[in-house]
Amino acid sequence: MIPFNRPHLTGKEMLYIQEAVASGKISGDGTFSQKCHEYFENRFKFKKVLLTTSCTDALEMAAILLDIKPGDEVIAPSFTFVSSVNAFALRGARIVFVDSSHDHPNIDANKIESLITSKTKAIIAVHYAGVACDMSSIMALSRKYGIYVVEDAAQAIDSYFNGQPLGGIGHLGAFSFHETKNIISGEGGMLVINEEHFIERAEIIREKGTNRSLFFRGQVDKYSWVDIGSSFLPSDIIAAFLYAQLENLDRIQNRRKTIWQHYQDNLSELVNFGVKLPSVYDYATNNYHMFYLICNSLDERTKLISHLKQRDILAVFHYQSLHNSQYYQDKHDGRLLPEADNYSNVLIRLPFFYDLSETQVDYISNAILEFYKNQNAV
Numbered sequence: 001m002i003p004f005n006r007p008h009l010t011g012k013e014m015l016y017i018q019e020a021v022a023s024g025k026i027s028g029d030g031t032f033s034q035k036c037h038e039y040f041e042n043r044f045k046f047k048k049v050l051l052t053t054s055c056t057d058a059l060e061m062a063a064i065l066l067d068i069k070p071g072d073e074v075i076a077p078s079f080t081f082v083s084s085v086n087a088f089a090l091r092g093a094r095i096v097f098v099d100s101s102h103d104h105p106n107i108d109a110n111k112i113e114s115l116i117t118s119k120t121k122a123i124i125a126v127h128y129a130g131v132a133c134d135m136s137s138i139m140a141l142s143r144k145y146g147i148y149v150v151e152d153a154a155q156a157i158d159s160y161f162n163g164q165p166l167g168g169i170g171h172l173g174a175f176s177f178h179e180t181k182n183i184i185s186g187e188g189g190m191l192v193i194n195e196e197h198f199i200e201r202a203e204i205i206r207e208k209g210t211n212r213s214l215f216f217r218g219q220v221d222k223y224s225w226v227d228i229g230s231s232f233l234p235s236d237i238i239a240a241f242l243y244a245q246l247e248n249l250d251r252i253q254n255r256r257k258t259i260w261q262h263y264q265d266n267l268s269e270l271v272n273f274g275v276k277l278p279s280v281y282d283y284a285t286n287n288y289h290m291f292y293l294i295c296n297s298l299d300e301r302t303k304l305i306s307h308l309k310q311r312d313i314l315a316v317f318h319y320q321s322l323h324n325s326q327y328y329q330d331k332h333d334g335r336l337l338p339e340a341d342n343y344s345n346v347l348i349r350l351p352f353f354y355d356l357s358e359t360q361v362d363y364i365s366n367a368i369l370e371f372y373k374n375q376n377a378v
């Protein structure tokens with residue numbers, strides 16, 4: 001079976017984990033956490049980053065930092081992962097879902113403004129497949145109405161909007177190092193803080209609501225409970241694994257690019273069958289997180305998935321629109337979001353991981369072409 005994902009190891013993970021263990025300090029914010037923080041702050045010029053145990057945690061930190069409370073409204077795409085919005089629902093916010101664009105699964109930035117009310121506190125910009133949302137429109141709305149922007153950059157490491165690194169554009173950004181992303185640590189994440197005034201409180205929220213970080217830097221003489229928070233920081237063992245990956249970011253990205261382009265070359269003729277390949281806006285870069293196809297119908301996608309499964313290829317669909325979810329359907333205001341529903345029904349993700357060989361990409365591509373050519377012949 002060709003799996004949908006297989007975690008790639010760079011070779012130094014175990015060595016760095018051993019180093020972390022031998023150092024005698026394996027709780028959070030040890031040597032490797034520091035190295036990871038410096039890596040992101042140097043390479044992407046992020047003002048301040050804090051490793052977390054997941055992107056979900058980073059988003060929950062963001063919701064606390066922005067003082068989201070019952071009665072607030074948060075605008076977000078419906079075609080996204082639960083965590084993008086659950087973090088805000090946890091604080092009592094009402095989620096106002098927006099449709100996707102016709103030409104990309106990302107939020108349709110043109111549909112946001114009419115949904116802004118005096119209760120709107122934040123817009124969640126999710127960069128699907130690592131491809132940037134229209135951040136200039138979203139940031140313009142943010143300035144016009146005084147609304148925060150949180151980037152769910154879970155899939156968006158090393159990807160850019162008009163040259164600016166994703167995660168570094170909104171007020172806050174959240175990354176994931178889950179084993180399905182480009183750079184991994186099993187589970188793992190990071191909060192990016194792009195506004196100076198949030199930094200001190202972010203450190204407090206991440207340390208169970210205590211000013212422990214200030215204490216360790218000698219800025220206060222004892223540490224105490226000063227705010228709400230939780231335990232959001234990962235062990236240095238996880239940071240050690242992550243650092244081994246980060247050192248290889250360029251190599252990993254280059255390999256993913258080769259695989260992505262190979263799929264693209266093999267499958268470009270699918271447009272003749274009405275199938276769409278991934279699109280990248282002019283203002284965005286591709287970070288080669290995912291290769292997906294937009295089929296013509298749910299029925300076609302279902303058949304394609306089983307056609308591939310019979311050939312030992314695991315291709316998978318993606319999000320089911322959240323406005324229709326069991327938890328939210330009664331809370332949603334009833335607006336139809338046809339593009340989001342369409343992506344739920346017709347988007348298929350192909351196996352995509354560092355160690356996927358060219359031969360395997362050819363095998364998968366041929367199986368897909370065979371499906372469409374035969375189906376068409378019928």
Ligand SMILES: *Cc1c(COP(=O)(O)O)cnc(C)c1O
Nearest residue numbers: 054055056081083154176178189
């Ligand atoms: C993976 C992902 C998350 C969740 O990341 P975790 O690190 O597993 O919490 C959130 N949002 C998006 C868009 C994702 O792809």
